Amino acid sequence: MLQAIAESSDPVAADRAVRALERDASLRERRRGRSEAAPAPTLPPASRPAPGTPDSPQRVVSDAGKAEKLPGRVVRREGEPATGDAAADEAYDGLGATWELYATAYGRNSLDGRGLPLLASVHYGTDYDNAFWDGTQMVFGDGDGRYFQRFTASLDVIGHELTHGVTELTAGLTYRGQPGALNESISDVFGSLVRQRLLGQRADQADWLIGADLLTDAVHGVALRSLAAPGTAYDDPVLGKDPQPAHMDAFVQTADDNGGVHINSGIPNHAFYLAATAVGGYAWERVGRTWYAVLTGPGISADCDFATFARLTVDAARAQEGESSSLAEAVQSAWEQVGVLQAGSSAAPAPIAPSGQEPTGGEGSPGGEGAPGRGTEVLVRRTGGFAGLTRERSVRLEELPGDDADQWTHLLATRRLSAFSNGPIHPDAYCYEVRCDAPPTRVSMPEPRLPEEVRGLLERTLASGD
Ligand SMILES: [Zn+2]
Incomplete structure (x- = not known):
């Protein structure tokens, strides 16, 4: 038809x-x-x-x-x-x-x-x-x-x-x-x-x-x-x-x-x-x-x-x-x-102040204390996507398969993730966030910027508790 x-x-x-x-x-x-x-x-x-x-x-x-x-x-x-x-x-x-x-x-x-x-x-x-x-x-x-x-x-x-x-x-x-x-x-x-x-x-x-x-x-x-x-x-x-x-x-x-x-x-x-x-x-x-x-x-x-x-x-x-x-x-x-216009006029209510909750970003300064080890805890959070669903998992590296733990250790120690924090945002692509205390890490990354092997690691980590 x-x-x-x-x-x-x-x-x-x-x-x-x-x-x-x-x-x-x-x-x-x-x-x-x-x-x-x-x-x-x-x-x-x-x-x-x-x-x-x-x-x-x-x-x-x-x-x-x-x-x-x-x-x-x-x-x-x-x-x-x-x-x-x-x-x-x-x-x-x-x-x-x-x-x-x-x-x-x-x-x-x-x-x-x-x-x-x-x-x-x-x-x-x-x-x-x-x-x-x-x-x-x-x-x-x-x-x-x-x-x-x-x-x-x-x-x-x-x-x-x-x-x-x-x-x-x-x-x-x-x-x-x-x-x-x-x-x-x-x-x-x-x-x-x-x-x-x-x-x-x-x-x-x-x-x-x-x-x-x-x-x-x-x-x-x-x-x-x-x-x-x-x-x-x-x-x-x-x-x-x-x-x-x-x-x-x-x-x-x-x-x-x-x-x-x-x-x-x-x-x-x-x-x-x-x-x-x-x-x-x-x-x-x-x-x-x-x-x-x-x-x-x-x-x-x-x-x-x-x-x-x-x-x-x-x-x-x-x-x-x-x-x-x-x-x-x-x-x-x-x-x-829906509260966007006020009754009786086409005037708008006062604009809402922009959110102050943006991740401050950054991965600390190289050489700081806290090299990642097997006990290091990493939080991965995925938001957005067409469905707009939030998925989050906090995991100690020792809970992951050896190859994935090694990849995390390398990514965190070299602060490589921050290289992916700025990049093109495609409608409905995922947004990823990674947080870690040692080394201090909080980085947000749009999906299109991520190499397939890094996105694969993030997804395997998110799924590791299933
Ligand atoms: Zn969309």
Whole structure:
């Protein structure tokens, strides 16, 4: 079915693609002079489709073969038949469904509005419980089989990852703190809309869940996140409880997960849900268009906080359907209900002070006291990832297999870990933290920076108590 949609040559799609190209060009013009007071974006009138304009996605799915090298071997290109490999075919279909939402609902031809090929790798790593966007492509793990199935199993997860690409190429929201949580929320919102559109669900029919299909039966929960009821998706003896707040009163200040980007996204997620269900109908049409206009419009900047985003959506809804339209009122009311805007105005409450809980980092000075030995205790903490789960283990080196203990001794004695503390942050990649008293060590490391052998050691150490 997905393939049929993707391969249909819809004459309207070509026209919309051209409009997307023109709009992006005009947005770039306007972006040069962007300011807080920039007018809400409006759609330009339709224009002639240009010959040769692509009206279908350009998909390339690769198989990483359980290694952590990208992209791996190409297994399916655009128009090729199904491979018979579930992960590869789900990725292919999911990329198509996501492309369709952006093309047909918003006139956007792929992530960049110019038909950028959609690249995905499946079977990444061994028992890898994650999916992420690395700045050029989507990456999907197979899951551990105990708690998580393959990450392509949920269509909203694929839509989520691709939307990170759209955000990176438009608003460019910083992946930390409030702009990071907005970045996450936008991916959840459009990920859910991809699924709702494919299933033909109105706002009141959708389940508003993220990752429902990738949890195994062993997990006490229905999904990883719920836009309808943040904080209720799971409550499990192993995974813990869904930590998402639905209101600013419960905003979580933390240094984990790039400042809680997968936690506080619950607040803007719930605002979208409230607005969409108040307006009714298909959520991707009216409220979805409002969110899309802000994401790709000139008013948003990389450091946009919740309140600024909220005001931009109210302005966009007014521009879309009128000052006192039901859409504008629903959007305003939704942000009030989650405590981001104050009742009766579009003014924002005072901004929350930035967290002071960042790890101070560093590994002491070389040559200090406390060379690591077999009795040395090391704490490894992993946060973030698509699921936003925290995993932590404290272990004495003598409890680990000899090779791993030796590797730890070497890493700690040479202070090599601090070399990995600064580096690129990819949406949904893991964040690792290592702490040790002797030698004094406290270092945070984003996953993409870590060599495979170091990440392997961290993962084996985390799993050593299982
Ligand atoms: Zn994400």
